[in-house]
Amino acid sequence: MTLFLTADDFARLRDIRATQPATIGAALADRRRREVLRGDGRLFIVAADHPARGALAVGKNQRAMADRYELLDRLATALSRPGVDGVLGTPDIIDDLAALGLLDDKIIVGSMNRGGLRGASFEMDDRMTAYDVPTMVASGIDFAKTLVRVDLDDPGTVATLTAMTDAVTRASAAGLPIMLEPFLSNRVDGRIVNDLSTDAVILSIAIASGLGASSAYTWMKLPVVDDMERVMAATTMPTLLLGGDAGVDPDETFAAWEDALSLPGVRGLTVGRTLLYPPDDDVAAAVDIAAGLVHTDL
Numbered sequence: 225m226t227l228f229l230t231a232d233d234f235a236r237l238r239d240i241r242a243t244q245p246a247t248i249g250a251a252l253a254d255r256r257r258r259e260v261l262r263g264d265g266r267l268f269i270v271a272a273d274h275p276a277r278g279a280l281a282v283g284k285n286q287r288a289m290a291d292r293y294e295l296l297d298r299l300a301t302a303l304s305r306p307g308v309d310g311v312l313g314t315p316d317i318i319d320d321l322a323a324l325g326l327l328d329d330k331i332i333v334g335s336m337n338r339g340g341l342r343g344a345s346f347e348m349d350d351r352m353t354a355y356d357v358p359t360m361v362a363s364g365i366d367f368a369k370t371l372v373r374v375d376l377d378d379p380g381t382v383a384t385l386t387a388m389t390d391a392v393t394r395a396s397a398a399g400l401p402i403m404l405e406p407f408l409s410n411r412v413d414g415r416i417v418n419d420l421s422t423d424a425v426i427l428s429i430a431i432a433s434g435l436g437a438s439s440a441y442t443w444m445k446l447p448v449v450d451d452m453e454r455v456m457a458a459t460t461m462p463t464l465l466l467g468g469d470a471g472v473d474p475d476e477t478f479a480a481w482e483d484a485l486s487l488p489g490v491r492g493l494t495v496g497r498t499l500l501y502p503p504d505d506d507v508a509a510a511v512d513i514a515a516g517l518v519h520t521d522l
Contacts, residue, residue: 228300233324234293240323248319252363256328260366260401261491267309267464268518270302270511271496273335273369276314276354278342282501289497292320298500300326301507307515307522312369312494314338314354333367333403333494334360336391340373340384347416348373348409349380351387357394368395368402369445369494372432373409373418385435392436403494405445405466406432422451426458433459445494448484456487467495474503474510482517492518 240247261267274280275289282288289295299317302308303326310331311321318334321327340350350371360368372388375381388404395402406428407418419425425447433439444463449455456463465484467477477498484490493514502510516522 227297228304229293229297229324234296237320237323248323249363251322251325252318252327252332252365255322255330255364257364257366258329258331260331264519264521265491266518267331267492267494268307268515269310269312269331269333269464269492269494270299270308270499271312271467271494272299272317272500273312273314273338273354274496276316276335276338277340277371278344282497285501288501295500296320296324298507300324302500302511303327303330305508305511305515307519308511309492310366312496318365331366332364333369334365336368336370337384337387340371340380343415346380348375348378348384350384352391357391357398357400361398361400366401368400370402370404372404372406372428372435373416374407374428374431375409375411375416377410385431388432389435389437392442393438396436396438396441399441401441401443403443403445403464404432404435407447418447420447420449422449422454425449425455429455429458433461443491448480452484452487456489459489461489462491463489464492464494465490467493467498474498478513478517481514485517 280287280289312333312335314335318332334355336355337350337352339353340347370388370391392402408424408428409416409418442461444459444461445466446463448465499510499514
């Protein structure tokens with residue numbers, strides 16, 4: 225993979241963090257902003273909030289996202305490509321990108337709940353450990369995002385739903401769009417597995433849609449599964465498709481995205497590891513294909 229950032233860029237980033245931390249907030253506040261929806265009314269967001277939940281694996285490589293410098297370089301490459309509207313991340317990722325000057329004219333989506341650490345006994349108790357609504361509003365973050373996993377056999381789900389309710393209510397009151405990523409989940413051999421059957425996704429949408437005192441600013445972030453027509457008939461909320469697990473044949477993945485993107489209510493993609501760590505390691509090429517699916521006029 226061709227490097228986008230240089231050793232000097234990373235040295236500058238380390239120096240900013242050590243000696244000029246206040247400039248990170250200033251970089252966020254002073255960046256050139258844009259409307260969330262413009263032009264064709266569609267969005268292509270690159271996701272990078274996995275590490276904060278202890279999810280570093282991509283395919284069979286269990287430590288793929290452990291190297292922060294490599295991850296930032298891949299993100300910088302993605303953000304430089306035409307048709308990429310923004311990035312989804314936790315404060316550490318967003319602060320790095322802001323300090324590097326990579327967020328002008330980009331949508332920033334702040335990831336809120338990373339407390340359900342992968343593999344933890346408390347994984348389903350997924351309360352807020354990253355962004356909160358007041359900070360996002362004050363910092364000029366454009367969009368909020370939460371993961372909403374529901375395990376009917378795990379009492380930790382109640383705390384998660386309560387936290388999500390508060391987040392949706394606060395976001396709506398602030399006029400901040402909030403993207404909910406719902407799943408029905410359960411433990412299989414001690415590991416949390418999301419049920420990707422059509423009926424389970426539809427039920428997860430119904431549960432997530434009712435969270436909060438207002439749904440006016442609620443969006444959905446949904447997996448591409450069988451019978452997406454029925455899935456999209458389950459909600460009137462604007463929807464972005466998530467990328468799924470890396471390791472699936474890229475051509476099959478792109479074809480599935482293309483079909484789902486044609487459905488009413490689907491506004492674009494929010495994809496991370498599938499594009500940042502493609503099998504051939506050509507981030508720019510993978511991102512360009514996805515961007516062309518979302519923004520067909522590119």
